[in-house]
Amino acid sequence: xxxxxxxxxxxxxxxxxxxxxxxxxxxxxxxxxxxxxxxxxxxxxxxxxxxxxxxxxxxxxxxxxxxxxxxxxxxxxxxxxxxxxxxxxxxxxxxxxxxxxxxxxxxxxxxxxxxxxxxxxxxxxxxxxxxxxxxxxxxxxxxxxxxxxxxxxxxxxxxxxxxxxxxxxxxxxxxxxxxxxxxxxxxxxxxxxxxxxxxxxxxxxxxxxxxxxxxxxxxxxxxxxxxxxxxxxxxxxxxxxxxxxxx
Amino acid sequence: xxxxxxxxxxxxxxxxxxxxxxxxxxxxxxxxxxxxxxxxxxxxxxxxxxxxxxxxxxxxxxxxxxxxxxxxxxxxxxxxxxxxxxxxxxxxxxxxxxxxxxxxxxxxxxxxxxxxxxxxxxxxxxxxxxxxxxxxxxxxxxxxxxxxxxxxxxxxxxxxxxxxxxxxxxxxxxxxxxxxxxxxxxxxxxxxxxxxxxxxxxxxxxxxxxxxxxxxxxxxxxxxxxxxxxxxxxxxxxxxxxxxxxxxxxxxxxxxxxxxxxxxxxxxxxxxxxxxxxxxxxxxxxxxxxxxxxxxxxxxxxxxxxxxxxxxxxxxxxxxxxxxxxxxxxxxxxxxxxxxxxxxxxxxxxxxxxxxxxxxxxxxxxxxxxxxxxxxxxxxxxxxxxxxxxxxxxxxxxxxxxxxxxxxxxxxxxxxxxxxxxxxxxxxxxxxxxxxxxxxxxxxxxxxxxxxxxxxxxxxxxxxxxxxxxxxxxxxxxxxxxxxxxxxxxxxxxxxxxxxxxxxxxxxxxxxxxxxxxxxxxxxxxxxxxxxx
Numbered sequence: 146x147x148x149x150x151x152x153x154x155x156x157x158x159x160x161x162x163x164x165x166x167x168x169x170x171x172x173x174x175x176x177x178x179x180x181x182x183x184x185x186x187x188x189x190x191x192x193x194x195x196x197x198x199x200x201x202x203x204x205x206x207x208x209x210x211x212x213x214x215x216x217x218x219x220x221x222x223x224x225x226x227x228x229x230x231x232x233x234x235x236x237x238x239x240x241x242x243x244x245x246x247x248x249x250x251x252x253x254x255x256x257x258x259x260x261x262x263x264x265x266x267x268x269x270x271x272x273x274x275x276x277x278x279x280x281x282x283x284x285x286x287x288x289x290x291x292x293x294x295x296x297x298x299x300x301x302x303x304x305x306x307x308x309x310x311x312x313x314x315x316x317x318x319x320x321x322x323x324x325x326x327x328x329x330x331x332x333x334x335x336x337x338x339x340x341x342x343x344x345x346x347x348x349x350x351x352x353x354x355x356x357x358x359x360x361x362x363x364x365x366x367x368x369x370x371x372x373x374x375x376x377x378x379x380x381x382x383x384x385x386x387x388x389x390x391x392x
Numbered sequence: 393x394x395x396x397x398x399x400x401x402x403x404x405x406x407x408x409x410x411x412x413x414x415x416x417x418x419x420x421x422x423x424x425x426x427x428x429x430x431x432x433x434x435x436x437x438x439x440x441x442x443x444x445x446x447x448x449x450x451x452x453x454x455x456x457x458x459x460x461x462x463x464x465x466x467x468x469x470x471x472x473x474x475x476x477x478x479x480x481x482x483x484x485x486x487x488x489x490x491x492x493x494x495x496x497x498x499x500x501x502x503x504x505x506x507x508x509x510x511x512x513x514x515x516x517x518x519x520x521x522x523x524x525x526x527x528x529x530x531x532x533x534x535x536x537x538x539x540x541x542x543x544x545x546x547x548x549x550x551x552x553x554x555x556x557x558x559x560x561x562x563x564x565x566x567x568x569x570x571x572x573x574x575x576x577x578x579x580x581x582x583x584x585x586x587x588x589x590x591x592x593x594x595x596x597x598x599x600x601x602x603x604x605x606x607x608x609x610x611x612x613x614x615x616x617x618x619x620x621x622x623x624x625x626x627x628x629x630x631x632x633x634x635x636x637x638x639x640x641x642x643x644x645x646x647x648x649x650x651x652x653x654x655x656x657x658x659x660x661x662x663x664x665x666x667x668x669x670x671x672x673x674x675x676x677x678x679x680x681x682x683x684x685x686x687x688x689x690x691x692x693x694x695x696x697x698x699x700x701x702x703x704x705x706x707x708x709x710x711x712x713x714x715x716x717x718x719x720x721x722x723x724x725x726x727x728x729x730x731x732x733x734x735x736x737x738x739x740x741x742x743x744x745x746x747x748x749x750x751x752x753x754x755x756x757x758x759x760x761x762x763x764x765x766x767x768x769x770x771x772x773x774x775x776x777x778x779x780x781x782x783x784x785x786x787x788x789x790x791x792x793x794x795x796x797x798x799x800x801x802x803x804x805x806x807x808x809x810x811x812x813x814x815x816x817x818x819x820x821x822x823x824x825x826x827x828x829x830x831x832x833x834x835x836x837x838x839x840x841x842x843x844x845x846x847x848x849x850x851x852x853x854x855x856x857x858x859x860x861x862x863x864x865x866x867x868x869x870x871x872x873x874x875x876x877x878x879x880x881x882x883x884x885x886x887x888x889x890x891x892x893x894x895x896x897x898x899x900x901x902x903x904x905x906x907x908x909x910x911x912x913x914x915x916x917x918x919x920x921x922x923x924x925x
Contacts, residue, residue: 247673
């Protein structure tokens, strides 16, 4: 079943097309990596997918619901972590998660129980009653991730979720993402960290200048682009994006 | 000097870009209005120099100098949050502190950035003293020395406030400063207001002193000494502030930015939760927590009490209250709706602009923007209506108003809040730039002025409605006698008349406001549902 479907998706800002003619389908239970150099249009694509931007052309559908036409149903199905986590500094971590639970219609008791588990998973339980304004960058990402996971969405859209994480936290989150994927959650992961994409993702897509230049598993890309058997995703990425730039 | 210019230059570029972005016709219009306004002001002042002749002129000039200085100091303290921000949290600090720039340049840049709070009140004081110069046929040296004196005042006051903040930040724990210093320093006006009463009473009677100050102002030699003394004093205080800056800033900066974790007080889950609609509950709970933890919002809620204390404190004995009660009632009836609108402007708009980029979080969640806005409306309205009604009812009882007077005051306050809160939230949602980094810049200045104008208009309409009710429902009261005094004025005559069109017009005005609010609200919801962030 296709959980994320982008069809002819495009967005222009004046003369600049940030994203153009994007066609992409991500299946249920897939961990999908979304890669691209700075300014390639990754964040714009994600904002189109979650409904924060209106597409100039095409459509984006989450769990079969068009994000513009059936916005509420689509939003119920997705969890989103922005590149800079969206948090309320004057709430504590626990209060923030209860607020998020309320927005997703979770009863307080259930929301609190899930929050407790997530805070423990992210090792934030000791800081759960501190105001978010006192959290470090990594902790802010973790609480943002807790918020995205709280309502157990079938589709997770994560924009650079591992930025600012220490190695231990990074490892724990990677394990958690794999666990979610195995449980059937569809994860759309935008990242700069190619080794993470290589380790975790079932398939990857590479975006450059707003256009999709490659989609497939890492071995498929390797087979298509080079005769080197052990070529890394980094060398494939550089080969693809530099060819694009030269073109 | 060159380094200073290099640091300040980007601000000039930004300003230049902002001015260039404004429609040419608006710029030309503003220039014409300012030109004509300046000419009108000059003509108006030039023709009325006689007002500043003799002892009265001496007293006005002396009072302007002395109270002008105090006023600049007062406003500088009122503006202390902005100074605190400029000194310790402004985004340029990371660059300034790391770049190979002499500390004196960083200090000079901060001095300039912190000075607007003192410059703005200096402008009307300068105009008043220039008028005095015109009236006394002062030579050009008077105006030059006056400008120098005002500049010295601005530097003195800004340096004093900066020095005080630098010392406080160095000595008091950062978390405590961030929470309470803005509140304490915002209460400074109260100290000023009460502190100046005795001084004003004493100073007003000192005709000789007024004469001495006035003569010193127009005597170029004396004024040169005063201006020189002012410049020397400003330089000394500025140097002292620089010394404190050199010694204490870096440490204070680190401490202020790296606030230790603040555990929020944990409370047991309440046994009873208010029966709020499930859709609104999370937003209302979040809004209330943010209000409770924001010192500025708390201060806004304290405003009714501060206002009433300011109002009641100078009354003195019971006889004065008995004599002036009808006037007090009207005074409160005029100012309460207007002031409530101003308070709503500060409080309710904050509920919108505080959201900033976090609006994206709400947009992605399966909740409607109508529920978000309604949650904000009910929380801010509830938080404001309770202190206002309690304080007004207590004041009414204290001043021994009749029951209907208290009821009318409470009704005026409640209705005013019920209209101005949705108006400010709606307009705020319609015009806010949620992506702006600086919270204050999230709402355009034009929108603020529109809100102020609509508030004044609505307060006037509400006042007229209550006046009509009193004129037709309480003719035997003292309050009616007060309006009768003004029956020579056409609007008052209309309110006192029995013409049927007057209540119809008043009611039509309120219906128009309600219809406008409904449409504004719908437009605000539509914008939030569709805004691209």
